[in-house]
Amino acid sequence: MLTLQCPYCGVMADETELSAGGEAHLKRFGPGSSDAEFETYMFMRENPKGVHFERWRHANGCGKWFHAARCTTTLEVFGTYSAQVSEPPQDIKDAITAKRPGWAWREFA
């Protein structure tokens, strides 16, 4: 079972205590954007075999949203961090680089 540490309340939460919220760091496009931008925001998703960033909610706990960096092939968790950022903090990036040399942060559309 997947276990993530909630960065707000510090609890090591089992998957059953959490709800998955999909890809993190999406750029939001609203009214006035082009069709292509809106399609990208609404439907196009990064689907990497490897390092992935996601939104999670500590639903059956403190109720807060947070971010997690995770590997989709090994289910290894690189770390969890605040929801109030638009890209992962440096310590998360360093933790990923230590385990996945050559990995690079990319701009998510």
Added chain:
Amino acid sequence: MRRYSAFAIAREAARYHTGWERAWASPEPKKKYDVIIVGAGGHGLATAYYLGKNFGITNVAVLEKGWLGGGNTGRNTTIIRSNYLQDPSAAIYEKARSLYETMSQDLNYNVMFSPRGVIMLAQTHHEVRGYLRTAHANALQGVETQFIGPEKVKELVPIINIDGPRYPVLGGLWQPRGGTARHDAVAWGYARACSAMGMDIIQKCEVTGVRRDGDKVVGVDTTKGAIDCDKLGIVVAGHSGVMAEMSGFRLPIESLALQALVSEPIKPCMDVVVMANTVHGYMSQSDKGEMVIGGGTDGFNNYTQRGSFHHVEETVRALIETFPMISRLKMLRQWGGIVDMTGDRSPIISKTPVDGIFVNCGWGTGGFKAIPGSGWAMAELMAKGYSPLANEFGMNRFAEGRFIDESVAAGVAH
């Protein structure tokens, strides 16, 4: 290819079965093919088969990184039905179902298609209304289904408990011509027929890159060297996102793990397929006597081909109320497959931004039933550039807001 027949069995019996030939050849790749299909699962092999059979295109290679039918083709719960709400879905799934009826004869390979009937249980009033609507839609689409009451459900499935209390059976959508088939035989049968037409099925050959000349595809790089092609069909289910990234475009797809499990074999007790979408569970009995149970998907992206255990628990917990007798069954095996989910839970059979590359993906949790129809449509699209069956399933539908919304229409378990 030597035909399988009663005569062939008698002939081989008389000479100690020394004359059976391999069902398909395992050649080394050539330098160039007219068409390369990536993925030798059911959908990929069906695409190759109908390219040859319907359009005479036989200079085809089917590349498979693992072994033939080793992905979702061998991991599903083998259910075949076509009782969908939306017209484009009903058309392609009904085409597939009707092709399953004659598949064993067409391929000269026993796929053990068993039209035993499929019931989708209505266990809430919302579902009753939904399935009444689907039954009316199916009548207009020429798909034979009917809404039946709880007594009829009990008559068809004596082991069912229709009284609840939590999930009472209020009726069901009954498709008598739905059923099951042997899933790996479908892949093997298509592979044998493709090989007999002179196509190359190349296993243990992983595609590592897609070579383009400007906006046009010219070939692929593989673990067995570079291979040129005029057209490339990407039919790789859960790994569609990986192939799309290699090709230089994006897909509206996320890959999730979907699980199934089977019980110990027991005597025949249920001769139809029962789906209970409210509780995310569906069950049928295999010819070996095992109860085959399908569950729900995990909520997060995953390429591990296993799922979270608590989904098994949820599925079985809910099914026990409806089928009290399974509470004493031991479960033998559990496994997962990587399913490719689109935003509207309908597949993508489409041209792509790269000239010459076609994708067939997004079948999500319900691809097995569609294999022949999907191959038929994909082959037509690749050969002629247009297919009436595939037309509504283009990847541009997301930009245009023209969804084929089966996630709302058909419930979760496809």
